[in-house]
Amino acid sequence: MGSGQDETAVLPFYSNTRVWVVGLILIALLAVGLWWGGETTWDGLMAIQTHPSQLISDYVAVAGPGPALVNASLAALAGLVLVLLARVDVTGPTAAGVFTILGFGLFGKNIVNILPIFLGVWLYAKVVKSDMKHYILPALFGTALGPVVSHIAFATGLGLVGGITAGLVVGFIMPGAGAHMLRNHQGLNLYNLGFTAGFLGLFIAAMLRGLGNPVSAMMLWDVDYSAMYGWLLLGLCAALIIVGLFLSKWRIKGCWDIMKETGKLATDFVSIAGFGPTLINMGLVGLLGIGYLVAIGGDFNGPTAGGVLTMIGFGAFGKHLRNCVPVMAGVWLGTFIFQWGPSDPGAQLAVLFGTTLAPVSMQFGPLIGVAAGVVHLIVVHNAGAIHGGLNLYNNGFAGGLVATAIVAIYRGLGKDV
Helix, strand or coil: CCCCCCCCCCCCHHHCHHHHHHHHHHHHHHHHHHHHHHHHHHHHHHHHHCCCCCCCECHHHHHCHHHHHHHHHHHHHHHHHHHHHCCCCCCHHHHHHHHHHHHHCCCCCCHHHHHHHHHHHHHHHHHCCCCHHHHHHHHHHHHHHHHHHHHHHHHCCCHHHHHHHHHHHHHHHHHHHHHHHHHHHCCCCCCHHHHHHHHHHHHHHHHHHHCCCCCCCCCECCCCCHHHHHHHHHHHHHHHHHHHHHHCCCCCHHHHHHHCCCCCCCCCHHHHHCHHHHHHHHHHHHHHHHHHHHHHCCCCCHHHHHHHHHHHHHCCCCCCHHHHHHHHHHHHHHCCCCCCCCCCHHHHHHHHHHHHHHHHHHHHCHHHHHHHHHHHHHHHHHHHHHHCCCCCCHHHHHHHHHHHHHHHHHHHCCCCC
């Protein structure tokens, strides 16, 4: 996904409002998950840790709503602890990273499969004799390849040692590869490390298949706890907006400043408008995702909640209402052209995660944003087969391909991007 980091002096965590706000949100969600899970929490959590986890593995279907939320909260807290240990502030990029882990902790990421990737990025920093704070984003977003660890550990004969080793290698490669891939789409694909992970996943899937270990996407999609997760997301968005208004002294000018930005990587809304307006924007972007799912009669489960939470996270790092709506409209229009209905699982996820292309709407205008959404729907439905579901950010991979094509067309016409 993104790259770029504010490296100014970091306040101690106990006096840092941003850390407290994000940390308390995660702790509150953890408490809700423990309450929902009750006596089933531990067994459900263990079922999640040992699941192969490639797309689409709805942890709500695997273990129930409580254990899924506990896993997501613990994974996100691990990301936040990594941010603090690296002495990096909670800014737009790091907030996006933590909330993205939270979202995908409901369908593909867990403690077992993200920690080896964290460690692999740390090893890279040591080898190049640099500080971990320079690579915090590849560490957070590089967990897109968490299923590589889980699949190798629990669905092949290579075992946990093989899975951990693969995670270390993936983490080690991610920083350099991500920096290179960014140049292809010029920051128009917000999930840059998803684009990177798609290519790495392609080679890993090919290698596993060559060794006689088949890997393919799966479909676990819960529909039994939709209301529960819908109300949870609504409450979270409301809390973000209220806290944001309080920190902004009930002023919304900063929100308008945010909506003037294209959102191209790397656009840190916290640096541009402040933490309060950014929280408001995060809540509004989340409400947009929730509203769409309600309007089409969609589902609220691990994958779609993960989509909304990722939109919320990138509400601090590139997404706002003005640049998201055209792309979402394009994906929705595409469901009337092609074979997928608006409420099909893949189409629901394509709308939510397709907002990776949000900067296109501001860079080239809303009509191009709509067109990008239409094309994204086609590409994303075919991209997953390439990496066998090992890359959780499949929409980031597809979005990178679409954005790269747009850049190539504009440059071919002699226009700057």
